[in-house]
Amino acid sequence: MAHLVAPSLLAADFLHLGRDVEMVNNSLADWFHVDVMDGHFVPNISFGFSIIKQIKSIATKPLDVHLMIANPDQYIGEFRKCGADNLTVHYETCAHLHKTVHSIKESGMKAGVVINPHNPVSLLSDIVADVDLVLIMSVNPGFGGQEFIPRTLDRVRELKDLLIRKNSKALIEVDGGVDTGNAKALLAAGVDVLVAGSTVFGAEDPLNTIKTLKEIQIK
Numbered sequence: 001m002a003h004l005v006a007p008s009l010l011a012a013d014f015l016h017l018g019r020d021v022e023m024v025n026n027s028l029a030d031w032f033h034v035d036v037m038d039g040h041f042v043p044n045i046s047f048g049f050s051i052i053k054q055i056k057s058i059a060t061k062p063l064d065v066h067l068m069i070a071n072p073d074q075y076i077g078e079f080r081k082c083g084a085d086n087l088t089v090h091y092e093t094c095a096h097l098h099k100t101v102h103s104i105k106e107s108g109m110k111a112g113v114v115i116n117p118h119n120p121v122s123l124l125s126d127i128v129a130d131v132d133l134v135l136i137m138s139v140n141p142g143f144g145g146q147e148f149i150p151r152t153l154d155r156v157r158e159l160k161d162l163l164i165r166k167n168s169k170a171l172i173e174v175d176g177g178v179d180t181g182n183a184k185a186l187l188a189a190g191v192d193v194l195v196a197g198s199t200v201f202g203a204e205d206p207l208n209t210i211k212t213l214k215e216i217q218i219k
């Protein structure tokens with residue numbers, strides 16, 4: 001499978017959000033990455049349902065919603081209603097992760113699970129067969145524009161091995177500090193989905209930056 005590129009709207013210009021969504025619509029990107037932060041699980045607050053609903057009303061590509069919130073279970077139905085296609089929850093926020101993952105699927109979305117940089121990949125060994133997506137944080141969540149943590153490459157390789165061992169078809173997504181310099185190594189390690197916020201929206205030519213990320217070949 002060719003890899004996917006998911007620009008993170010956290011780095012978009014919120015005063016021109018419609019323009020930035022259209023830019024992604026017209027690009028080679030595959031998904032919109034949508035970061036929801038609640039000021040509890042992470043020390044930052046981003047945006048919620050009404051903004052996501054408006055993004056959905058003009059987006060021509062799936063919404064990949066990354067929840068950085070406490071008690072995600074409480075809001076699964078609401079995120080479905082406002083247009084999420086993928087719903088990814090943090091391992092650290094779910095006391096009954098297996099149940100959460102199945103509720104997400106039952107409500108008609110793809111289910112993802114994400115781990116922070118300090119958490120071992122092996123924590124996921126009994127859930128990878130149930131999920132559509134595993135997101136490895138390559139920064140501590142909460143803010144865009146942080147520096148990529150190099151150990152992520154080993155973590156991706158470890159996850160790839162785990163998925164093979166557990167016969168899981170889950171996609172591997174990486175989020176935080178991804179740029180045109182480290183993307184190739186990430187893809188070579190086994191990443192399927194590159195999330196990029198400031199690399200895309202901070203670029204002089206975002207369309208061309210998406211194209212560069214999309215056209216990286218590893219062989």
Ligand code: DX5
Nearest residue numbers: 008141142144145177197198
């Ligand atoms: C961080 C978010 C990321 C963020 C990435 O907590 O989950 O999706 O937008 O931003 P960059 O690509 O700028 O590191």
Ligand code: ZN
Nearest residue numbers: 033035066175
């Ligand atoms: Zn994210």
